[in-house]
Amino acid sequence: MIEAMISSALPPKELREALETAGWRCTPQRLAVYEHLAEAEHHPTAEEVYQGVKAAIPRISLATVYKALEALVASGVAAKLTTTDGSARYDARRDHHYHLRCLRSGAVEDLPTPYDPDLVAKIDPALLQQLEQKGFRVTGYRLELVGFYEGAGASRS
Amino acid sequence: MIEAMISSALPPKELREALETAGWRCTPQRLAVYEHLAEAEHHPTAEEVYQGVKAAIPRISLATVYKALEALVASGVAAKLTTTDGSARYDARRDHHYHLRCLRSGAVEDLPTPYDPDLVAKIDPALLQQLEQKGFRVTGYRLELVGFYEGAGASRS
DNA sequence: ATCGATGCAAAGCGTTTGCAGGGGT
DNA sequence: ACCCCTGCAAACGCTTTGCATCGAT
Numbered sequence: 001m002i003e004a005m006i007s008s009a010l011p012p013k014e015l016r017e018a019l020e021t022a023g024w025r026c027t028p029q030r031l032a033v034y035e036h037l038a039e040a041e042h043h044p045t046a047e048e049v050y051q052g053v054k055a056a057i058p059r060i061s062l063a064t065v066y067k068a069l070e071a072l073v074a075s076g077v078a079a080k081l082t083t084t085d086g087s088a089r090y091d092a093r094r095d096h097h098y099h100l101r102c103l104r105s106g107a108v109e110d111l112p113t114p115y116d117p118d119l120v121a122k123i124d125p126a127l128l129q130q131l132e133q134k135g136f137r138v139t140g141y142r143l144e145l146v147g148f149y150e151g152a153g154a155s156r157s
Numbered sequence: 158m159i160e161a162m163i164s165s166a167l168p169p170k171e172l173r174e175a176l177e178t179a180g181w182r183c184t185p186q187r188l189a190v191y192e193h194l195a196e197a198e199h200h201p202t203a204e205e206v207y208q209g210v211k212a213a214i215p216r217i218s219l220a221t222v223y224k225a226l227e228a229l230v231a232s233g234v235a236a237k238l239t240t241t242d243g244s245a246r247y248d249a250r251r252d253h254h255y256h257l258r259c260l261r262s263g264a265v266e267d268l269p270t271p272y273d274p275d276l277v278a279k280i281d282p283a284l285l286q287q288l289e290q291k292g293f294r295v296t297g298y299r300l301e302l303v304g305f306y307e308g309a310g311a312s313r314s
Numbered sequence: 315a316t317c318g319a320t321g322c323a324a325a326g327c328g329t330t331t332g333c334a335g336g337g338g339t
Numbered sequence: 340a341c342c343c344c345t346g347c348a349a350a351c352g353c354t355t356t357g358c359a360t361c362g363a364t
Contacts, residue, residue: 142299
């Protein structure tokens with residue numbers, strides 16, 4: 001399980017390349033932030049990344065973590081997830097996945113699923129045309145499956 | 158178009174019932190916030206709702222708008238949308254729709270689309286079985302199409 | 315009379331920015 | 340030598356909270 005996540009992380013050499021192609025330098029801080037992100041089993045906040053990376057780089061500042069996360073997202077090796085609560089969460093997974101949102105607990109889980117460029121067309125062939133007429137070009141999608149685990153008791157507020 | 162949205166809003170009587178069932182009072186401010194939300198063509202931020210509702214209730218405060226939105230969400234008649242940028246957006250539509258997220262402006266738009274109970278099966282027949290084996294019952298989905306309007310200038314940093 | 319709701323102002327919190335010093339290229 | 344990056348602190352914007360007052364039941 002953990003192996004699978006670590007193995008999905010970019011090796012340092014490729015990370016460096018991704019950063020530099022996008023016009024950023026590859027620094028020890030950014031590498032550490034990326035590695036923490038790639039090894040995380042959940043989607044950490046900036047603060048959580050900060051706390052985790054301090055083990056490797058004690059003098060790192062929270063501002064640097066924010067800037068590193070920005071660089072990683074801009075380089076396409078990490079994603080900033082949309083959230084309802086105040087703080088953003090980050091994701092370094094490279095494989096495409098859906099989210100599974102539990103109505104009972106509110107938890108969000110990853111569901112590994114290959115990215116399907118034709119998904120929209122598959123769902124509704126007329127939809128893409130309709131969007132293109134509006135001038136909207138679809139570059140991706142996010143699918144969230146909502147439901148609940150049967151049997152488990154509710155734990156909502 | 159606007160008619161269709163207004164007609165999807167709850168009438169005041171039902172709104173009152175929804176609020177009071179959840180333990181909130183139905184006040185003029187909350188009614189006005191709900192109506193502004195239900196008639197909006199996009200998903201306004203709290204600030205936008207505030208500006209809009211001031212026309213009807215000039216002395217309303219931003220704090221009251223936030224509290225009203227909280228009451229509406231807790232009563233199940235509105236939803237707080239997840240966002241990447243700083244401010245939250247709200248939605249009072251009851252009919253099913255996808256979201257269109259613009260990568261350039263961050264705006265979220267509705268895309269009216271009938272709810273398709275078989276959408277997941279249509280995408281991947283094996284997926285439902287896989288989920289049921291996990292004990293997860295899918296009761297709904299949220300689909301967000303990400304992209305951008307062609308031609309318009311970028312406004313990202 | 316009670317208890318929640320309002321409006322105002324101030325505080326809170328996540329995030330961003332200005333700036334001086336430091337390091338890679 | 341240049342320019343980007345770092346770390347610190349201050350600023351910023353969205354949201355929440357404390358509190359006195361108001362209003363409905």
